[in-house]
Amino acid sequence: MPPQRATLLQVAQRAGVSRSTASFVLAGRHQDMRISEDARQRVLRAAQELDYRPNLMARSLRTKVTKTVALISDTLASDPYAGRAIHGSLAAAVAHGHLLFIGETEGDLVVEEKLIADFLDRQVDAFIYACMFTRYVRVPQQLKGRPVVLLNCLTRAARPAHHAVIPDEIGAGWSAARTLIAAGHRDSIHLVGDPARHVLAGRERLAGLREGLSADGSKLAGIIECDWWPEPAYEAVTRALTSGLTPRALVCLNDRVALGAYQALHEAGRSVPADVSVLSFDDSDLAAWLRPPLTSISLPHYQLGWQAVELLLGPAQAPAVHRVPMPVRLRASV
Incomplete structure (x- = not known):
C-alpha cells in the first residue's frame, strides 16, 4: 500500500x-x-x-485548466533525428509549467481519432498537430474550436485558423545558391533528386535555389532526377557521369542523396570538392560522418518544436504561417 x-x-x-x-x-x-x-x-x-x-486533478476540476499539452504526430516521435522536435516542444512546455503528452498514429486515422478522444477525456488544454514530412493536412474535426498549432504541416485555407510552424525551405534553397556562389561557382550546377510537385520541401528548395542563382545572373544547369535515397542517387549520378556530364557542383535534395552521389563520384574518379562540390539539405548525422564531411543546410527540428509550444502557450496573436530559418553547416565538401 x-x-x-x-x-x-x-x-x-x-x-x-x-x-x-x-x-x-x-x-x-x-x-x-x-x-x-x-x-x-x-x-x-x-x-x-x-x-x-x-492534488492537480482536483485543481483542474475547479479551474478547468490541467496545464497539459498533447502532441499528436504520424511518425515524428519514433524518428531519432526528427524527434528533436519533441525535445524542443518538451523544453518549451516545461518552461511554461506544462506537461507534454505524446501520441503517434503512424498515419492511421482510426488510431488518430482514438488518441484525440483519449486526450480530450483527460481534459488536455491544447494540441500540437505534427507531421514527419512537411505537407498539407486537414485538421481533425475533433479539434475544431480548440487551441491547436500545426508543426511541420500546413492547411490550404486562404485564412488559416491555426498557427503553422514550418522550416523555411525557400530560404534554404537561396542559402544553397549563395553558398556555392561565394565559393566561386557560376555554372555547371546540377540538382540531384526529384523535386516532385507533391513534395513540398523539394519544390520549395528548388524554387529558392533558382531564385538565389538568378540573383547573381546564374542558373541551374540541369536536374539529375532520382528518389531521395542513396542507391537511386548513386545510379542516377553514375548514368549522368557515364553519359559525359561534367558537373562542377551538385546540390542534393537531402543527405541520403548526397551519400549516393559521393559513391558515384568516387567510382568515376572525381574528387570532392577538388573536382565537384557537393552541398545538401537536412544536416542529419550522416552529413558529419561522410568523408569529406558534407556541407548541409540544417532542418531546425528543435526550434520548430519550441516555437510551436511558444505560439500555443504564449500571448495570443492572429494565426499565421511561421517559417523557421535553416542554417548552413559549412564543412569540407564545397
Missing part, C-alpha cells in the same frame, strides 16, 4: 493557520491576501515536513 498523501488541511493544522491561509500561501498569493511572513514560513515548513503535493 502506498503511503497516504498529505492533505492541505494537515498542512494548515501543523502550521497553526486556517485551510484558506495555507492555500493562499502555497498558491503564491500571500502578499495580495496580506498574510504575515511568519505565517507564510510556518506553512512552507509544514508543507516540506509533510511532503505535501497539491
Whole structure:
C-alpha cells in the first residue's frame, strides 16, 4: 500500500493557520491576501515536513485548466533525428509549467481519432498537430474550436485558423545558391533528386535555389532526377557521369542523396570538392560522418518544436504561417 498523501488541511493544522491561509500561501498569493511572513514560513515548513503535493486533478476540476499539452504526430516521435522536435516542444512546455503528452498514429486515422478522444477525456488544454514530412493536412474535426498549432504541416485555407510552424525551405534553397556562389561557382550546377510537385520541401528548395542563382545572373544547369535515397542517387549520378556530364557542383535534395552521389563520384574518379562540390539539405548525422564531411543546410527540428509550444502557450496573436530559418553547416565538401 502506498503511503497516504498529505492533505492541505494537515498542512494548515501543523502550521497553526486556517485551510484558506495555507492555500493562499502555497498558491503564491500571500502578499495580495496580506498574510504575515511568519505565517507564510510556518506553512512552507509544514508543507516540506509533510511532503505535501497539491492534488492537480482536483485543481483542474475547479479551474478547468490541467496545464497539459498533447502532441499528436504520424511518425515524428519514433524518428531519432526528427524527434528533436519533441525535445524542443518538451523544453518549451516545461518552461511554461506544462506537461507534454505524446501520441503517434503512424498515419492511421482510426488510431488518430482514438488518441484525440483519449486526450480530450483527460481534459488536455491544447494540441500540437505534427507531421514527419512537411505537407498539407486537414485538421481533425475533433479539434475544431480548440487551441491547436500545426508543426511541420500546413492547411490550404486562404485564412488559416491555426498557427503553422514550418522550416523555411525557400530560404534554404537561396542559402544553397549563395553558398556555392561565394565559393566561386557560376555554372555547371546540377540538382540531384526529384523535386516532385507533391513534395513540398523539394519544390520549395528548388524554387529558392533558382531564385538565389538568378540573383547573381546564374542558373541551374540541369536536374539529375532520382528518389531521395542513396542507391537511386548513386545510379542516377553514375548514368549522368557515364553519359559525359561534367558537373562542377551538385546540390542534393537531402543527405541520403548526397551519400549516393559521393559513391558515384568516387567510382568515376572525381574528387570532392577538388573536382565537384557537393552541398545538401537536412544536416542529419550522416552529413558529419561522410568523408569529406558534407556541407548541409540544417532542418531546425528543435526550434520548430519550441516555437510551436511558444505560439500555443504564449500571448495570443492572429494565426499565421511561421517559417523557421535553416542554417548552413559549412564543412569540407564545397
